[in-house]
Amino acid sequence: xxxxxAPPASDDPxxxxxxxxxxxxxxxxxxxxxxxxxxxxxxxxxxxxxDGEIEIAAAMSVAEIFDRFGEPYFRDGERRVIARLMxxxxxxxxxxxxxxxxxxxxxLMLRDALVVWLDADPAVLVGRVKRRDTRPLLRGRDPAEVxxxxxxxxxxxxxxxxxxxxxxxAPHEATVSAILRAMGK
Numbered sequence: 001x002x003x004x005x006a007p008p009a010s011d012d013p014x015x016x017x018x019x020x021x022x023x024x025x026x027x028x029x030x031x032x033x034x035x036x037x038x039x040x041x042x043x044x045x046x047x048x049x050x051d052g053e054i055e056i057a058a059a060m061s062v063a064e065i066f067d068r069f070g071e072p073y074f075r076d077g078e079r080r081v082i083a084r085l086m087x088x089x090x091x092x093x094x095x096x097x098x099x100x101x102x103x104x105x106x107x108l109m110l111r112d113a114l115v116v117w118l119d120a121d122p123a124v125l126v127g128r129v130k131r132r133d134t135r136p137l138l139r140g141r142d143p144a145e146v147x148x149x150x151x152x153x154x155x156x157x158x159x160x161x162x163x164x165x166x167x168x169x170a171p172h173e174a175t176v177s178a179i180l181r182a183m184g185k
Contacts, residue, residue, distance in 0.1 A: 017183040021086055023093045023109050025100040025158055026118035027150055029129035030167050031175060035118060036094035038176045043185075046091040050099060053081050062096070071098075079105045086112045097150070101157050110160065116179055117161035122147035124169055 022039070024032040033049050040047035051062050054077055058065055065074045078099055085093055086108055093113070100106050100115070109115050126144045158164075163182045167175050 017114050017185070019090045020088065021091050021093055021113040022183075023086075023095060023113040023115045024118055025095055025109070025115055025161055026097065026167070027120065027122070027125055027147060027154065027158075028097040029125040029147075030097075030118040030120045031172055032094040032118055035167070035172050035175045035179070036092045038172055039179055040092035042176055042180065043090075043092070046089075048085055048091055048093050050078065050082055050085060050093055050095045053085065054078055054096075057081055075099075075102050075105075078102070079108075083108055088112065097154070100161070101154055106157070106160065110162070114163070114183070115161040116182070117158040117164045118167045118175065119155070119158065119164055120167040122151045124167070 022043075022045075024036050024039075026032055033051075036049070037047050054065070054074075055061055058077060060068070062074065065077070075098065078096060079102055082093070082095065082099060082105055085091075095109075100109065100117075122144065125147050129143050129147070163179070165175060165178045165182055
């Protein structure tokens with residue numbers, strides 16, 4: 001299912017891609033990194049994983065940053081790294097699930113990129129995220145409960161994205177094709 005993220009104030013269609021960075025946002029497990037790599041390949045653009053860039057800058061994993069310094073510290077570093085990545089050059093950027101929730105980071109993305117919300121039902125995501133225990137927000141908690149809570153809190157914020165594309169239990173190429181159609185490609 002493909003649709004504009006939020007009902008437009010007028011009957012204007014979602015904004016077309018004009019060559020700015022394409023930023024993928026959404027809950028953990030929705031496929032931002034995997035879909036992002038494939039989307040970049042199809043568009044012949046560079047791909048950047050914001051979490052990977054954060055890990056390089058901090059010389060530690062996201063989980064280690066959360067454990068040692070906490071989420072506010074991580075979000076501050078995440079905002080700085082994403083600001084650096086938003087250099088105007090065409091590329092596909094996969095973000096962490098909470099990046100778009102930060103007011104300043106969200107404003108930057110909405111101003112300087114085409115933001116695509118990859119949306120999926122939390123029940124679909126549970127199967128994807130429980131395979132790895134590297135996600136700090138899931139440690140020691142029930143993934144279904146956490147994802148339902150995150151969806152309730154974050155989906156209204158993700159709805160501010162320029163485009164919304166549903167990520168189903170289907171091959172990632174189907175999601176890539178849906179993004180390209182939404183972009184008018």
